[in-house]
Amino acid sequence: MSRIVGIDLGTTNSLIAYMDKGAPRVIPNPDGVTKIPSIVGMTDNGLIVGDPAKAHLTRDPSRTIYSVKRFMGRGLADVSEELKYFPYSLHEKNGVIRIEVGGKTYSPPQVSAMILKELKRRAEEFLKEDISKAVITVPAYFNDSQRQATKDAGMIAGLEVLRIINEPTAASLAYGLQKKTQGIIAIYDLGGGTFDISILKLKDGIFEVLATNGDTHLGGDDFDQRLLDVFVEEIAEQHAVKIQEHPDLMQAVRLAAERAKVRLSDERETTVVVELPNGKYEKTLTREIVESLVVELVERTLAPCQAALKDAGLRADQIDEVVLVGGSTRMPLVRSKVENLFGKKPHSELNPDEVVALGAAVQADILGGHNKEILLLDVTPLSLGIETMGGVMSALIRRNTTIPTSAKEMFTTYVDGQTSVDIHILQGERELVKDNRSLARFQLKMPPLPAGVPRVEVTFLIDANGILHVTARDIRTSEAQSVQVKPSHGLTDDEVEGMIRDSFQFAEEDINTRQVIEARTEANAIIVATDKALSRASALISDKEKAEIQRVIQQLGETQKGEDHRVIRAGIAEVEKETHHLAEVLMDATLKEALESKKVSEFVK
Amino acid sequence: MARSMCWHCQSEVTGEYLCGQCVKVQPLSKELDYFACFKLGRLLNIDAQELERTYYELSRTFHPDFYSTKDESEKTISLGNSAFLNSAYRTLKDPIQRVEYLIRLEAGAVKDIRSNPPADLFEEILELQEDMETFRGLSSEKDSTERAELRQKLQRERGHLEERQEEMEKALLTKYHEWDQLQNQHADPSKAREQKDLVLRSMQEILSNRTYICNMANELLETTG
Numbered sequence: 001m002s003r004i005v006g007i008d009l010g011t012t013n014s015l016i017a018y019m020d021k022g023a024p025r026v027i028p029n030p031d032g033v034t035k036i037p038s039i040v041g042m043t044d045n046g047l048i049v050g051d052p053a054k055a056h057l058t059r060d061p062s063r064t065i066y067s068v069k070r071f072m073g074r075g076l077a078d079v080s081e082e083l084k085y086f087p088y089s090l091h092e093k094n095g096v097i098r099i100e101v102g103g104k105t106y107s108p109p110q111v112s113a114m115i116l117k118e119l120k121r122r123a124e125e126f127l128k129e130d131i132s133k134a135v136i137t138v139p140a141y142f143n144d145s146q147r148q149a150t151k152d153a154g155m156i157a158g159l160e161v162l163r164i165i166n167e168p169t170a171a172s173l174a175y176g177l178q179k180k181t182q183g184i185i186a187i188y189d190l191g192g193g194t195f196d197i198s199i200l201k202l203k204d205g206i207f208e209v210l211a212t213n214g215d216t217h218l219g220g221d222d223f224d225q226r227l228l229d230v231f232v233e234e235i236a237e238q239h240a241v242k243i244q245e246h247p248d249l250m251q252a253v254r255l256a257a258e259r260a261k262v263r264l265s266d267e268r269e270t271t272v273v274v275e276l277p278n279g280k281y282e283k284t285l286t287r288e289i290v291e292s293l294v295v296e297l298v299e300r301t302l303a304p305c306q307a308a309l310k311d312a313g314l315r316a317d318q319i320d321e322v323v324l325v326g327g328s329t330r331m332p333l334v335r336s337k338v339e340n341l342f343g344k345k346p347h348s349e350l351n352p353d354e355v356v357a358l359g360a361a362v363q364a365d366i367l368g369g370h371n372k373e374i375l376l377l378d379v380t381p382l383s384l385g386i387e388t389m390g391g392v393m394s395a396l397i398r399r400n401t402t403i404p405t406s407a408k409e410m411f412t413t414y415v416d417g418q419t420s421v422d423i424h425i426l427q428g429e430r431e432l433v434k435d436n437r438s439l440a441r442f443q444l445k446m447p448p449l450p451a452g453v454p455r456v457e458v459t460f461l462i463d464a465n466g467i468l469h470v471t472a473r474d475i476r477t478s479e480a481q482s483v484q485v486k487p488s489h490g491l492t493d494d495e496v497e498g499m500i501r502d503s504f505q506f507a508e509e510d511i512n513t514r515q516v517i518e519a520r521t522e523a524n525a526i527i528v529a530t531d532k533a534l535s536r537a538s539a540l541i542s543d544k545e546k547a548e549i550q551r552v553i554q555q556l557g558e559t560q561k562g563e564d565h566r567v568i569r570a571g572i573a574e575v576e577k578e579t580h581h582l583a584e585v586l587m588d589a590t591l592k593e594a595l596e597s598k599k600v601s602e603f604v605k
Numbered sequence: 606m607a608r609s610m611c612w613h614c615q616s617e618v619t620g621e622y623l624c625g626q627c628v629k630v631q632p633l634s635k636e637l638d639y640f641a642c643f644k645l646g647r648l649l650n651i652d653a654q655e656l657e658r659t660y661y662e663l664s665r666t667f668h669p670d671f672y673s674t675k676d677e678s679e680k681t682i683s684l685g686n687s688a689f690l691n692s693a694y695r696t697l698k699d700p701i702q703r704v705e706y707l708i709r710l711e712a713g714a715v716k717d718i719r720s721n722p723p724a725d726l727f728e729e730i731l732e733l734q735e736d737m738e739t740f741r742g743l744s745s746e747k748d749s750t751e752r753a754e755l756r757q758k759l760q761r762e763r764g765h766l767e768e769r770q771e772e773m774e775k776a777l778l779t780k781y782h783e784w785d786q787l788q789n790q791h792a793d794p795s796k797a798r799e800q801k802d803l804v805l806r807s808m809q810e811i812l813s814n815r816t817y818i819c820n821m822a823n824e825l826l827e828t829t830g
Contacts, residue, residue, distance in 0.1 A: 162673055163670075163673075204661065206661045367670060368674065369671075372671070375661075375665055375668055401691070402695065403691070404669060404687045404688040404691065406688040406692070461684070464668075464684075
């Protein structure tokens with residue numbers, strides 16, 4: 001059985017973890033950084049993902065995609081309010097958002113797949129083995145379409161997704177494992193783009209989710225937005241610059257807002273400086289100012305907490321421990337609101353950025369058959385039902401039902417000889433169809449018989465991933481009927497297959513981009529090192545040699561901006577050749593110095 | 606429990622849920638009811654701790670997490686068994702759902718939803734409905750004192766209905782004991798059946814009154830906000 005990794009595919013950052021001798025570990029890059037920004041940039045030479053793409057955000061915002069998780073499993077109407085903030089152009093096809101970047105069109109699962117591939121590559125490099133199986137986390141409050149989209153993303157990235165697991169429950173696994181906790185715990189998970197609250201009972205290795213609730217459109221991004229709005233307005237007043245018309249400046253201001261917010265979790269005051277074409281925008285912010293801007297958003301998390309408590313049949317004081325997850329819980333305001341609600345100090349010993357990925361690795365270990373002690377019993381976050389007469393939803397599976405679960409419903413005909421019945425599947429808590437989420441439609445085939453005689457039983461099964469499966473059976477003949485479900489906001493199987501094929505093409509482009517980035521990094525390192533060497537050794541070499549070295553490093557400085565890694569490599573080789581003598585001279589000098597200092601020290605003895 | 610052949614190795618299944626020969630998980634019998642799934646008789650008083658313990662134990666036997674590396678047939682069986690187990694636990698855990706399920710098993714009766722109020726509450730409910738009508742008719746800006754007074758009255762009524770609901774649930778619990786006693790007696794089968802049917806009918810009566818009251822209380826809550 002090959003290794004299964006755990007992936008936290010976040011709105012702002014993503015992480016990958018594995019099980020190392022019974023303990024989950026997050027995989028770092030060579031510099032020791034574990035978080036990969038969930039940002040994808042399209043350059044002329046292909047894709048860049050993570051930190052390089054974040055740098056790309058202010059240079060080429062219209063070709064840099066961030067917060068793609070907000071679009072997963074959604075239609076354009078779902079995100080209409082925030083459209084104005086995104087620098088790239090969006091449209092909708094077959095109920096699925098499409099992102100237009102540099103003349104190409106991508107679906108959100110395709111973009112997420114690019115991030116997943118980067119994580120996969122990192123793990124493969126670190127573990128020195130192929131990775132093909134993963135557990136991926138999603139917000140607990142994700143609906144069926146959003147979960148399916150995440151699964152699609154995994155497939156496009158060449159990963160078999162063995163399980164979609166809820167982020168707060170994943171966190172509880174990592175937390176419970178370490179703390180050996182028993183009792184009732186609440187996981188408060190406020191990330192970059194989503195909020196979840198889950199209440200669990202931990203007993204003898206069983207992690208039973210009692211209730212979950214949340215908001216898939218509330219997170220740290222929204223906090224940044226509040227700050228950004230203030231900056232944009234002030235810049236317009238003070239500098240007469242309309243930031244909305246400059247996507248690159250908009251992203252620079254947005255990043256400045258994010259950094260200021262992060263700093264104010266530790267400090268009480270900070271100054272924001274943004275370079276504008278006609279001067280500098282400076283603003284001093286206090287923690288109180290930021291808190292007053294976001295307090296309404298933070299308070300919006302409290303109603304889902306109360307709803308979850310009610311569904312679990314518990315009072316706030318019956319919660320034994322409260323655990324904080326997600327970067328946004330670093331904010332002191334969030335902590336104090338949570339503490340007030342539950343009447344106890346929340347735990348935050350585990351790194352709130354990493355705990356979800358760690359939990360995913362624990363779940364991967366369970367699925368791999370290596371851990372038989374722990375079992376997670378999760379729930380479906382939303383009620384599932386079908387449309388009935390008068391546009392009313394009839395619930396078949398209630399929210400917070402433990403999964404897997406199934407419900408059967410019998411269908412018949414209203415007219416003699418009727419050969420089909422249309423069925424519309426919904427998810428949500430409201431009474432009317434129009435207020436709930438349309439998941440899918442399908443047509444049930446009926447034998448041509450007098451009205452009311454046919455009896456076809458449909459089974460709606462929600463699996464352990466929280467994903468719906470529909471099967472049908474004719475009761476009279478006991479014959480199974482194949483059901484072709486058409487998702488309202490999802491990709492068809494054919495589309496996913498096409499995207500898997502496309503991803504191979506992207507892979508080639510990726511390799512080229514990676515080579516350019518690596519060559520560029522090396523070139524810059526050599527330039528810096530040579531400059532340093534020149535200043536140290538200027539007295540040791542001739543002016544002519546010095547001028548020649550300066551010429552080649554200047555030349556390399558120009559070539560490294562290009563997009564052909566072979567040209568950059570050639571430039572590096574030339575610098576290496578020209579500095580060969582310089583290196584020798586320096587080496588001698590250093591040796592001499594070392595010898596002399598040794599003599600001195602011996603003399604002192 | 607009568608057992609069939611293993612779907613995989615065709616040997617007789619001697620173990621309870623797993624084949625003794627090839628240790629493959631077996632699909633739960635189609636005839637198995639929720640009580641039998643938990644190795645319980647059809648009794649209404651259930652020890653919640655014990656129920657949870659059995660649920661956890663059976664979850665460890667059936668949950669798909671433990672079949673991730675197995676073949677497709679075993680995965681499908683584990684999924685089906687697990688879904689059945691979860692429905693069984695949810696139903697038996699809740700005293701109201703439990704008795705509704707028992708009535709369905711024993712009497713084959715579908716839940717009857719009554720459209721008329723219980724006889725002893727007839728006049729009270731009638732007045733309540735009129736008051737709700739009036740309340741809805743009053744616009745929220747004008748007639749503020751009249752509206753506030755009416756709201757208070759309706760809220761008092763809701764409290765009253767909730768008290769009634771609690772009384773009904775208490776009455777139901779006494780019936781649970783009656784039922785369990787009859788189940789545990791080894792009396793003349795035909796006579797026992799008669800008595801049991803009587804208890805089932807009276808429980809059903811209480812249940813449908815309770816449902817009516819619950820719906821009414823919810824409607825009141827929605828109206829007054």
